[in-house]
Amino acid sequence: MKRFAFGLLAALLATTAQAEPMATGDLGLVIERARGSVLLVDQSDRAALARIEGLGDLSHASLVYSPDERFAYVFGRDGGLTKVDIVTRQVVNRVVQAGNAIGGAISDDGKLVAVSNYEPGGVRVFDADTLEMVADIPTGGKTIGLVDAPGRRFVFTGWDNGETWIADFSGPEMELTKIKDMGENPYDALITANGRTYITGLFGEDGLTALDLWDETPEPIRVLPGYGRGQQEMPVYKMPHLEGWAHTGEEFVLPAVGHHEVLWVDAATLTETGRTKTYGQPVFAMARPDGRHVWVNFAHPLNDTIQVIDTVSKQVIHEFKPGPAVLHMEFTPRGHEIWISVRDADKVMVYDTHTFEKLREIDAESPSGIFFTARAHRTGL
Amino acid sequence: MPELAYANSARGHPAARRNIWTGRTFLTAAVFVATSAFAADTLDPAALKRLVHQDCGSCHGLSLKGGLGPDLRAENLQHYDVDVLTTVILDGIPDTPMPPWRPLMTEEEAEWIARYLLTPEEQ
Numbered sequence: 001m002k003r004f005a006f007g008l009l010a011a012l013l014a015t016t017a018q019a020e021p022m023a024t025g026d027l028g029l030v031i032e033r034a035r036g037s038v039l040l041v042d043q044s045d046r047a048a049l050a051r052i053e054g055l056g057d058l059s060h061a062s063l064v065y066s067p068d069e070r071f072a073y074v075f076g077r078d079g080g081l082t083k084v085d086i087v088t089r090q091v092v093n094r095v096v097q098a099g100n101a102i103g104g105a106i107s108d109d110g111k112l113v114a115v116s117n118y119e120p121g122g123v124r125v126f127d128a129d130t131l132e133m134v135a136d137i138p139t140g141g142k143t144i145g146l147v148d149a150p151g152r153r154f155v156f157t158g159w160d161n162g163e164t165w166i167a168d169f170s171g172p173e174m175e176l177t178k179i180k181d182m183g184e185n186p187y188d189a190l191i192t193a194n195g196r197t198y199i200t201g202l203f204g205e206d207g208l209t210a211l212d213l214w215d216e217t218p219e220p221i222r223v224l225p226g227y228g229r230g231q232q233e234m235p236v237y238k239m240p241h242l243e244g245w246a247h248t249g250e251e252f253v254l255p256a257v258g259h260h261e262v263l264w265v266d267a268a269t270l271t272e273t274g275r276t277k278t279y280g281q282p283v284f285a286m287a288r289p290d291g292r293h294v295w296v297n298f299a300h301p302l303n304d305t306i307q308v309i310d311t312v313s314k315q316v317i318h319e320f321k322p323g324p325a326v327l328h329m330e331f332t333p334r335g336h337e338i339w340i341s342v343r344d345a346d347k348v349m350v351y352d353t354h355t356f357e358k359l360r361e362i363d364a365e366s367p368s369g370i371f372f373t374a375r376a377h378r379t380g381l
Numbered sequence: 382m383p384e385l386a387y388a389n390s391a392r393g394h395p396a397a398r399r400n401i402w403t404g405r406t407f408l409t410a411a412v413f414v415a416t417s418a419f420a421a422d423t424l425d426p427a428a429l430k431r432l433v434h435q436d437c438g439s440c441h442g443l444s445l446k447g448g449l450g451p452d453l454r455a456e457n458l459q460h461y462d463v464d465v466l467t468t469v470i471l472d473g474i475p476d477t478p479m480p481p482w483r484p485l486m487t488e489e490e491a492e493w494i495a496r497y498l499l500t501p502e503e504q
Contacts, residue, residue, distance in 0.1 A: 033443060059443025077442055100447060118448060142449065159449070185478075187449075203478060235473065235480030238439045239449065300436045301485055325435070343435070 022087045024069040028330070028372035029086065030341065030348055031061045031074075032365045038063075038074060039348075039364050040086055041339075043332050043372060046350050046360040050089045056080035056096070062103050062369055065376035066128065067110035072371070073128070075104040075115055083131060086373075093131045097124050105148040108379070112169060114154045116146035123156050123167065135174050137167055145189025145200055145242075147380045149213055157186045157200050164189075164200065164211060166218075182209045182220050187257070190242040191380035197267065199223065201242050203257055210270055223270045224263060233258040234281065238299035241284050243381075251311070253294050255282035262296060264314060274314045279305050284328065287311070288353055289335035297326045306340070308356070318356055322349050330370035341367035429493055437494075440478060445498075449478060455501035466495035 027049075030039040037053040055061075057078035064073050071092070074082040079098035084091055100119035106112070106128065114125045122138035123146060141160030149155050152169040162184055166177040184204025191198050191213075198211045198218075208223040240255035251273055252265040262285045264274040280302030287294050294309045303325050308318040324344035331338050337359065340349045343366050350360040375381040434443055440450035447453070458466065470491040473481035482491065 057442070057444055057446075059438055060448060077448065078446070100442075102448070187478075204476075235482075235484065236478065237436065237480055237482075237485075239478065300439070344431075 024086055024373050026373075027069075027086055028339075028370060029063060029072055029074075029084070030339075030364050030367050030371075031058050031063075031369040033058045033061065033343070033368045034366040036076075037365070038072070038084060039362075039367070040089060041348070041362065041370075043337070043339075046362065048362050048364065052084055052089055052091060054091055055082045055084075055094075058368075060102065063371050064104060064106040064113070064381070065371070065373050066106070067376055069373040069376045071128075073104060073106060073113045075101055077101060079115075079117065079119075081113065081115055081126065081131060095126070095131050097126070097133065102142075102144060103146055105146050105154055105380075107148055107152050107154070107169065108150055109152060112152070112154075114146060114148075114156075114167075116143040116156050118142040121158070121160075123154065123165075125154070125167070125169070135167070135169075137165070137174075137176070139163075139165065144187060145198075147189065147191040147198065149191060149198070150195040150379065155189070155191065155198050155211075155213070157182060157189055159185055159187065162186060164198065164220075166213075177218075179211060179218055179220060182211075183207065183222075187239045188242045192252075192267070193379055195379045199242065199252065199254070201240065201254065201257060203236075203239070206257075208254065208265075221270055223265060224272050227256065227263060227272070227275075228259045231259060234260065236281055236299065237301070238281070238283055238303075240282055240299075243284060243286065253285050253287060253309075253311070255285050255296075257281075262294070262309065276309055276314050276316065278316070279307055279319065286329050286331065288338075289331055289333060293317075293353065295329050295338060297329060300325075303327075320356065322351075322358075323347065327368045328370055330372055333372065333374035339370045339372075341370055343367060423487070424489060424493060426493070429490060430497065433494055433497065453498055455499055458498055461499070463492060463495045463499065466498060467492045470494055 026043040028041045036055050036058050037051050039048050040050045041048050056076045059077045061076050070087050072084045079101045080096050083093040098117040101115050101117045104115040111128050112125050113128050114123050116123050121141040121143050125135040127134050139158050141158045143156050144159050146156040154167045157164045162182045164179045164182050168175040183202040186200035187203040189200040196214050200209050206228045207225040210221040210223050211218040250267040254263045256263050260278050261275045266273050280298030282296045283299050285294050285296045296307045304321045307316045310317045322340050323342040327343050328341045338351050338353050348362040348364045348367050351358050440448050441453045442448045445453040471483045473479045
């Protein structure tokens, strides 16, 4: 009887320990690019919780979350697709699906994970549970700007051929729609939060190209053609990323290429509404979730600085230098704080977005992308 | 004395160089050559190595296996000589994303990077 009681107590203790609930809504992962690991972080505690290793070459890595915010799918440069369980804090599956990859997306229902590849060029789609390949979509060239779109679709673009393809997985068979003439050398793309507008930035010419995905047969729409005409082109030491949607005034804010400015575009008419001169070649122009401010970082060698632009006045209202090699920024979901990767300081720095005061530094090894789990519920992230 | 470390790594195996270092005349001459030809007082191999992997790596990959830009691992560059690579680094390749790095580095630094890229054991 005594033994039984002891056994019961032990079982109870074990159960209690195991049953400690693990909420993930305020967690995030930071890519440690040189080490091939991700750092699990807690927004509320402003702290690192654990390091998860063995993810391969993460020199240009990104990730998406499962709808339940438990699993992260990490896309590595080496073609690795790694499924990380942030509750148990371990790698639960990993496939090397290509030789050289650039990014990925998860379908709106959370069942499909797609990866865009440089080598072999194209998109491969995997079952989110098992990581078994369910579709292989060769494009014949480097493939960029892969996003999820509503209706179990993925949209992506060819760097070499300037075509945007829509892969529709809503039916029993995948359906491909190909849209030609998007422009010369599209380098990245974004989709608006409502899933309606897909915009590619062009490296080979001034301007951008938009698609209205609500249209039955989307046609390329030229945006700001020749925006840099007559200006001296400046060398681009890092390709910008497109990931910004300023809600205030219903405008996009986008980095220019070869010019030290950000461009403002009316979302309804896709016409220019302004430009703001910036400190350097913008890499990310990220709107705070409320849309009031846009935070901009810059390409090498001016990558130690951040500028904050007010979206009403379109003026730079704050400039500061977090440290050497600011690679990425992530807002908390309501925008009260921003987390900034400062690669060469080996720190993630947390700032108050209203007072611009630094709140915390967190050690991380060559940190790059920061991804909070709230992304799980947003189209295109 | 980073310039001596640099001269060693760039021009021959340290063991082979050691004989030369034994003669003071040669030492002086070697330092003079290193200084004049490579502006060794400003060359910082650690910083240049970092630049190659972190910043060239934006397009060519952290491990130089390629990305938007081509694979830069030594075994794939052997058909280029140092001068060609140095020129590409300094002036870029028109109509491609390869930018001219001349505004950001000296010719000596570009040449150091070209030699570094062509030397597999260095990477």
